[in-house]
Structure formats: structure tokens, C-alpha cells
Amino acid sequence: MKMMKLISLCLLLLIISGCSQIVSPGDLLHAPNRTNEEQTLFKAVQPFLPAGYRLTIPASYDQGSAIRLADLDGDGQQELIAFYKKSQLDYEINVLILHQQNGVWEQSDLITHSGLNIDYVGILPVASQKSPYLLLGFAGGGNGLPKELYVYSYSNFKASQVFNRTYDLIAVGDMDGSGLSQIALVPPFENVTNSQTPAEINSQLLLFGSQDGKITKLAARNIDGMINSMQMRRAAANNRNGLFLSIPAGTHSAYTALLVWNHHTLANILTSSGSVSDALAERKPLPLSKPDDSTAPVHMDKVSATEYPTESKDVNRDGITETVLLTIPPGTGNMAPLVVPYISTYYQWDGDRHLTFIQDRFEQWGYDFRIPDRWQGHYRIHLSDDPINPQNEIHFIYPRNGQSSADLLVLRQIPQSDWKKLEEKLKKQKEAYVVLKHISAAMTGTTAQVSVALLPNQSSHLTGEALQQYKQLRLNVSEVLLLAGNTGIIPGKEAQ
Known part of the structure; x- marks a missing residue:
């Protein structure tokens, strides 16, 4: 009965909000920009799909398509992967895997999980660079409903589950420079009341990776505040990757954390022992302290504090993600926070002990x-x-x-x-x-x-x-x- 109530709630949320990720086969087959190769893939997968099916495009997906090719077992031959639902309102998502035998597509496996949409898809080398794992994140369709990550290995035309975990946020990439991918997860928040603000909710960040052929927890770090967003991106010119976290810390208060892999811990780069206000005002390099790799929770620091949560991004398109700080233009300091014309000031980590100024942007009220x-x-x-x-x-x-x-x-x-x-x-x-x-x-x-x-x-x-x-x-x-x-x-x- 409890599951039926959950399904009913999710279906109601879908009807109210709509589902932009679900498209009909005709929408995909007759799209004007569909290439000949993509048309061929759609024709190949159709015989294996049930009547009334609807292809579904994963929310976080580099291909932007419901069907793609990937070598899942490292044998040099690509498998065909298709995501679909049997009907638009089904609380069930299917992942179909096909392989080619003598030039003919044949079904290898069918993965089915509960959910209204696919939140995440990744095909990445987690345990071996030769044969990737298939990462699938399924979402229930509404706030407060946990997401489920399932990780599969694929061999002998069979997908085998090797890892499962609930999550609220996910980011995947090579944190330790090993050439393999690690999985960063923010678990769902538990026992949260409606009266609590994001600043009063503490987060936990877990990093998983391969050890002895199994996915295991490599590190964990507590965070002061509720993580608003998380990205794993290239953080410095030395090709070092990091986790960029955006964290509300109260009314007109937020901060950014940049976590990197440091001596088997997650260390926060964005810490400073002294004031950075003068250097920031002149757009000079901002001095950083030694990376915080302690067991204490990550907390707001003066070098990364802002009035509102901000999204780190590669603003100058050099392949390295910048941290954005909000600065107040001269002559506007007496304005109310809601009408201050903040300048987004982007800084890039130099891989050592400084943040280097990149550029200023005006990014408020629809302007950029x-x-x-x-x-x-x-x-x-x-x-x-x-x-x-x-x-x-x-x-x-x-x-x-x-x-x-x-x-x-x-x-x-x-x-x-x-x-x-x-x-x-x-x-x-x-x-x-x-x-x-x-x-x-x-x-x-x-x-x-x-x-x-x-x-x-x-x-x-x-x-x-x-x-x-x-x-x-x-x-x-x-x-x-x-x-x-x-x-x-x-x-x-x-x-x-």
C-alpha cells in the first residue's frame, strides 16, 4: 500500500509538471536535424521495443539522445543502448542493450527499474580502463524523493549490478589522477523538517572508487549547510580535477568549496588565513592557505563567501572551471541586497596557493x-x-x-x-x-x-x-x- 501511494504521488507530480524528457518515437525519427547514422540506429532498435513505447532522454547526458552506441565490454565492438518507457505515465524505465552478431542486432539484456525519469547516465572506466561500467541514476520525479544509482558491468552479453546507492546529487570523474573515474555522491537528507533552512542542514559528501576490483568508499567529508549544486571539473592548469560545491549559508550568505584529492582525503582549497578584500577590490591574485584536509566539516571562508549561491563555470572557455565571487560596484554599497547590481568576479585556481583573476561579468536580472x-x-x-x-x-x-x-x-x-x-x-x-x-x-x-x-x-x-x-x-x-x-x-x- 505504501508503494502504491508513492507511485500515485509521483504520477500526480508528473501530470502537474509535465515531463520534458519523454518524447514519442515519431518526434525522434522525424527530427529535421537527425543524421543518417541516428536514423539507422532507430530502425535497428525498433523491433525490440514493445507496442506503445516512448523513448526517454536522460536528464544528465552528453549525447542528448535516447539511443547511443558504446563499447561496454572493451572488445572493440560497440553495443547499442536505448532508454524507453512502455507508456508516458509508467513508473518504470527500461534500458535495452543490443549487440551485433554477424552484422545483425540481437538483444543482450534489459535493465528495468522504478522511476519517472533517468537522472544520470555515465559510461566510464571505474574499475578498468579497458571495460567501462554503465552508471544509471533513476529519479522518482519529485522533490524529497530519493534518487537511486545503479552501476553495472557488462560481459558475455549480460549486465551485472556491482553497486547501488541512493543519492541527492552526483558527480563523476577522475579525482586522483589514476585514469579511472570516481563517483561523488551527496546522500539524501534525512529527518529534515519544514522549519529548517538550508543553512541549518548539514550535508555529507561521499567519494567512491575501485579498490581490489570492487567499488568502495574512498573518502567522506561533512559540509556545513545544504549543498545546492556539485560539479566535478578540471580545476587548474595542471589537469587536476576538483569538486565545486555551491552552499547556501543563511539569509544573504553563501559560499563555494573546491575539494580536491589530497593524501587520500577530500581537501578544501578555498581557505585563507587573512583578509582578501583589498586584493579582490584591485583584482589581484588572492592568497590561499594550506588546503584544509582536516576531519572537521567544510565551512564558509572569507575567500569564497558570497551573498547568494553561485555556479562555478568555465567562463573563458579554456577548459578550466572558475570560481565566481560577487563583488559590489563602487557607489552601490548602500543599496538593499535585493537591488545591489552585483558583479560576478571569476577567479581561477593556479594549482598552488593563489586564485588568479580572470574576468568580471554583469549577470543579474537576465543580463549577461x-x-x-x-x-x-x-x-x-x-x-x-x-x-x-x-x-x-x-x-x-x-x-x-x-x-x-x-x-x-x-x-x-x-x-x-x-x-x-x-x-x-x-x-x-x-x-x-x-x-x-x-x-x-x-x-x-x-x-x-x-x-x-x-x-x-x-x-x-x-x-x-x-x-x-x-x-x-x-x-x-x-x-x-x-x-x-x-x-x-x-x-x-x-x-x-
Whole structure:
């Protein structure tokens, strides 16, 4: 009876929220960008699928497809793997494995587990570089329902389960430089009450890997706060991988932890013994302490503290993930936290005892704009005077003592219905502009928006040295296109 109630709850959640991961065979077979190879795979797997089946695309999957090829046993021949459900509302997911015999596809095995969708799929060398394991994470479909990870080896046309664990978050990769993959899991939170905040919930992080041919626990670390997200990424130029954790720590308080494998423990890199505020203000390298490999819980440190949880990412696309800190632009320190125009300041670990500044970006309220390096120390941010939506107009200004300030750039969001009128006005006045993106209506009662960058004409009231510096700081349309990082942007008239 308890299981039936759980299934009913999950089905209700699916009906309410929808399931974007489930697609019909026709959707996949007739997609306009489907390659000939993919069409061939779909035709190969169809005879083995039951009537009324629906292919399902795993949520965390590099291929973005419900069918793929992979060599599961290391014999040099690829197996075909397909994910499907017998009907859209089934609380059961099937993983079909086929092999080729004399040029003909034959069924090897069928893995079936309870769940509404597939949360994770990985085909990785956990115990041997010659034959990978198949990692499958199944989700129940709603918050509070645990996810299940199953790990399979494959040989003699048979998949054998070698590991099983419940989890809330998962990340997989080579943490110790051995060439094999380890599995980092955050177990489900137990005995959590509705009155507890994320800061009051302590997390545990477990790292599993192969020892003597078996998957076993290699290390564990407690974390102060509830882990919001976890990524295993390349963390430094020396090809060292790390776990980037984003952790809320209270109201307007959060921090990032970077855990690396260090002497058979998980050590936090982001610790500092002294103040880093001055170095951060000047974007200088931030000094780090010795990695914290103690048995004490990982906790918030001044070098990684932010007002809100942030997501580490490879912002400059060099293959190394950066940690993002939130910095307050000059002149906005007295604003309420909800309206402070925070700058996302990205730092990269040097593999030793420093974080090196990479770039600043303005990433709030739907904007995403890289701050030019030459603006550092020479700009301020002002919001519009609109008391309800001051973020609808962001002014990057050049301030000059003794002279009036001048706009360097204006980011603006306006209703789609008003854009045509403004565009005609800009063209008539020969004002340079760049359309950054079109924003769809998020919900009923909201309107579609257009995000645009306005490039002001040269300021006539600046003189002398101030005017010359202002000219050096100004941007043209090509630079705005590059700094916005979107090749699909629609440019306006080139700035003079």
C-alpha cells in the first residue's frame, strides 16, 4: 500500500509538471536535424521495443539522445543502448542493450527499474580502463524523493549490478589522477523538517572508487549547510580535477568549496588565513592557505563567501572551471541586497596557493555582459529611477571629479510591444545599439521583453584629459557583440 501511494504521488507530480524528457518515437525519427547514422540506429532498435513505447532522454547526458552506441565490454565492438518507457505515465524505465552478431542486432539484456525519469547516465572506466561500467541514476520525479544509482558491468552479453546507492546529487570523474573515474555522491537528507533552512542542514559528501576490483568508499567529508549544486571539473592548469560545491549559508550568505584529492582525503582549497578584500577590490591574485584536509566539516571562508549561491563555470572557455565571487560596484554599497547590481568576479585556481583573476561579468536580472578589462577602476553602475523595476535600465557610467559623468553603456529591458517604436527612434537619431536577446513571457500576466545595449554618442561636455580617457573607454558595436558572447545578437548601427 505504501508503494502504491508513492507511485500515485509521483504520477500526480508528473501530470502537474509535465515531463520534458519523454518524447514519442515519431518526434525522434522525424527530427529535421537527425543524421543518417541516428536514423539507422532507430530502425535497428525498433523491433525490440514493445507496442506503445516512448523513448526517454536522460536528464544528465552528453549525447542528448535516447539511443547511443558504446563499447561496454572493451572488445572493440560497440553495443547499442536505448532508454524507453512502455507508456508516458509508467513508473518504470527500461534500458535495452543490443549487440551485433554477424552484422545483425540481437538483444543482450534489459535493465528495468522504478522511476519517472533517468537522472544520470555515465559510461566510464571505474574499475578498468579497458571495460567501462554503465552508471544509471533513476529519479522518482519529485522533490524529497530519493534518487537511486545503479552501476553495472557488462560481459558475455549480460549486465551485472556491482553497486547501488541512493543519492541527492552526483558527480563523476577522475579525482586522483589514476585514469579511472570516481563517483561523488551527496546522500539524501534525512529527518529534515519544514522549519529548517538550508543553512541549518548539514550535508555529507561521499567519494567512491575501485579498490581490489570492487567499488568502495574512498573518502567522506561533512559540509556545513545544504549543498545546492556539485560539479566535478578540471580545476587548474595542471589537469587536476576538483569538486565545486555551491552552499547556501543563511539569509544573504553563501559560499563555494573546491575539494580536491589530497593524501587520500577530500581537501578544501578555498581557505585563507587573512583578509582578501583589498586584493579582490584591485583584482589581484588572492592568497590561499594550506588546503584544509582536516576531519572537521567544510565551512564558509572569507575567500569564497558570497551573498547568494553561485555556479562555478568555465567562463573563458579554456577548459578550466572558475570560481565566481560577487563583488559590489563602487557607489552601490548602500543599496538593499535585493537591488545591489552585483558583479560576478571569476577567479581561477593556479594549482598552488593563489586564485588568479580572470574576468568580471554583469549577470543579474537576465543580463549577461562581460565588463571590459580597461574599465576596471573607471566606471560606476547606476540603476534607473523606476521605484518598481529599477533593473530595467542599467547605466555604466564614466565618473569624473569636477565634471559631469557620462554614459559608457546602457543595458535596457523593454516590452516587446514597445521595442519597434524605440528602434525607429534610435535609427532616426542615428544612435548605435545592439539587441542582446528576446525574452519570452515567463508566466501568465507577464510580457515578452527585449534586452538591448545602447551605445551613447560621444559626450560633448567632457574636456581635456577626461574626454581623452572617456574616448578610450567607449565601446563599439563589435566589442559589445564580443563582450555579450552571443553570435546570434542583432547589431544596430556601428558606433563612431
